[in-house]
Amino acid sequence: MNASVFTYISEEEPSTFQLNTFYFFLQWCHRARLALKVRQIIDDEVGLTYLVDDPVRASRGGWVFDKKPGYSDPIFASNDLRQLYERMSPGFKGRCTAPLLVDSKRKEIISNESSDIVRMLGTASFGREDLRLRTAIDLYPPDLAKIIDETNIWVYELLNNGVYQCGFSTTQVAYDRASAGVRRGLERCNDILSNNDFLCGPNFTEADLRLLPTVLRFDGSYAPLFRAGGAHLRIRDFPNLHKWLIKCWHDVPGVKDSIDIQDANSSYYRQLFPLNPGGLIPTAITAKDIGLEA
Ligand SMILES: N[C@@H](CCC(=O)N[C@@H](CS)C(=O)NCC(=O)O)C(=O)O
Secondary structure (H helix, E strand, O other): OOOOOOOOOOOOOOOOOOEEEEEOOOHHHHHHHHHHHHOOOOHHHHOEEEOEEOOOOOOOOOEEOOOOOOOOOOOOOOOEHHHHHHHHOOOOOOOOOOOEEEEOOOOEEEEOOHHHHHHHHHHOOOOOHHHHHHOOOOOOOHHHHHHHHHHHHHHHHHHHOHHHHHHHOOOHHHHHHHHHHHHHHHHHHHHHHHHOOEOOEOOOOHHHHHHHHHHHHHHHHHOOOOOOOOOOOOHHHOHHHHHHHHHHHHHOOOOHHHOOHHHHHHHHHHHOHHHOOOOOOOOOOOOOOOOOOO
16 A cells, blocks of 8 residues: 555454545545445445635645535534644644545544545445445455556556646656656557456456546646646547546446536636636536537
């Protein structure tokens, strides 16, 4: 698993957890939401709390709680995410990021690393028989563990993180390297998907789940705003990958409900001032525009 200062829960752990997830909608949080949706775990069962992005009201980082239902900290009534980190992990020095998975009974942070959260939500039942049985899709079957882990590594380097490296490069050399990596990543996916329905074989797995947030935002944000792979590139330029995206959208339960495409894309233009100093939000891109709906 990824290096994290917090604990990792496996299926063997005791059953006393009460789950709570805090999150916003950018790609790392979208992964966690996808894991919940694909596992068919409904929001109320894990005590999901949304965050508001408000750097002015936040004491460090941008995430604040709000008074409105579903947006307040149910454990400590904190004002912002940093306060919650401080209360659960006094002296915490890292970035106070979302998604954040906490045990609301023990009042402890379980994890703030989205890849671990996805693995836990995808594989552990947290001692609850009903969550174990409901798993419609096996995101991490033991016989595919090795290939899923290998795929996650290059998908992260070239694509999940590669698009951000393009967007935030400050030198031409760094941008060129990251942009070439994004193209290699997209081509590699396209090649694999010429023979397979999904990245690791005939079934949707965690590797597909982790690729999805990047591909769903590519045409609306990562290409035009981050210039990932070149501002003009589109997922349609990789026909097998485009077919995969359509398949995930229509055939994998929960994927459609995991994202509001217009809002997810416009949030990049709203929030990333250095990349969009004028603050104008372009005409919204829809599911139809990227070929997902007729
Ligand atoms: N490695 C972390 C990164 C999480 C992350 O960057 N989250 C964003 C929101 S999706 C965040 O909270 N950013 C605020 C900050 O960096 O201060 C993960 O994948 O969980």
